[in-house]
Amino acid sequence: MNKHAATVYRLAPVWGQNLMLTGFSTLLDRERYGGRFAEFQSFLAGSEHWTRAEMDAYQDERLRVVIQHAYEQVPFYRKRFDERRLTPADIRGRQDLPKLPLLTRDDIRRNFDDLRSRTIAPRALKTGHTSGTTGTPLTVGYDRDTIWMTYAVFDRHYRWAGCRLASQGGDRIAVARGNVIVPLDQKRPPFWRRNRRHHQLLLSSFHLSKDNLPAYFDALADFQPAVIDGYPSTLYLLGRYLKSRGQRFPVRAAVTSSETLYDWQRETIEEAFACRVFDYYALAERAVFSGECDRHEGHHLAEEYGISEVVDGEGALVASGTVGRLVGTSLHNLAMPLIRYVTNDMTALRPGSCSCGRPLPLMEDVTTKAEDVLTLPDGRLISPSVLTHPFKPLDSIEGSQIVQLTPDRVTVRLVPGPGYTEALTQHLRAELGARLGDGVHVDVEMVDKLEMSANGKFKWVISKVPLGL
16 A cells, blocks of 8 residues: 555544455455466466476576576676676576576665666566565565466465465455554454455454454454464464463464474464464565475475575585575566575575475475564564564665564664665654554664674574563
8 A cells, every 4th residue: 555545544444444455455466366377377287297307498498588688688687797708598597507696685776777677667667675584675676477476376375275365266364464454552352354355354463462362363263264374473372372271273274474484383373273384485586485285395496486596605506405595586577587696594405305296396494584572561472574564665774683672662773874864763663663552662773783693693583571471
């Protein structure tokens, strides 16, 4: 929603907000499920049964298309190729990708316009934002084919879970993610809204507390979802509440993403909701997608979507089973090709194949999304992922970190970059304050570097407050 629509939504009664959410979803459906979506959906239903040779041939063919287009139409890549005396003929397949250097987040920030294909007008470029696991915002661009393929891959993941997206005429889904759908100062139920277009019950992730949770489950009992979809930490809190009362709430499947899913979270969610968890990893830059099938032996990489590599600190490929930095190359985004884009996420390729028989290789869980849950004075428990949204438009910070020492005080540590202003500090205070509520004071502290743990790992959110419930 734009700012005006968001203001109207905030002032509307609950029934009006439900109506607006349904209408907004109808508009989004045209972008996500129109055009070539059905074509990609049908394609993916067949490609998951290809032989290894067929998949390799497809990836190489698509890569040649992307490379040729990037060389001819994208100034950044023409310069990069020419500097290394390379031509598209030198990149004939996946094995040739290491001839090209890695593409970093800084490369994208500094060369955004030169990374845009000259075949697409600036206003026609679709853009999205990601805060990344280091809290450093990034804006990326993509075209309509990338959107349709992304949602086709997402649709396939739901089908692997034995469910169907409601936008495709499917199941009732309870969603617990990061959108602010209920005013933060609301003290009484309903802490949820309805999207009738998608048969969704949208649960506020900002009102979870011991006192409020019974109302959530009353609403879930009335709604009777087949699927519960959310951040692992949020679904874990719901499941932990059920277990503490010796209760279960059976659904067909739980779908998780956006955070590391720990074994202890999976165990609690599966026990509380009497189902299996189907976790997926979707890179916001739309170059990598992976998800679990019903065998749960790892995350299948959607090789029709992109080419994935794992590299060491020097940028060299590592062997299967060795942890390294995840690198992705989109096979469909001709508007802003991301070729060998290095992420901040650490993972490993699993040796061997899945017993399901699909040719799609397996990836281990991503290991750098481990964050803490914030515990607020009123007992609400806030997932870190819902706090990323205020940071996403801020391209002028080099890094950020949220630290909570007491329930009523949160400090945002920022490494400012070129163009950072005091107005952005006020933006962060206001947006985080709106999500955390009046009882929490938000400080913003400028620092030269961010805190790392003893083993060298970075955590975007650090909370010293004991978890409630």
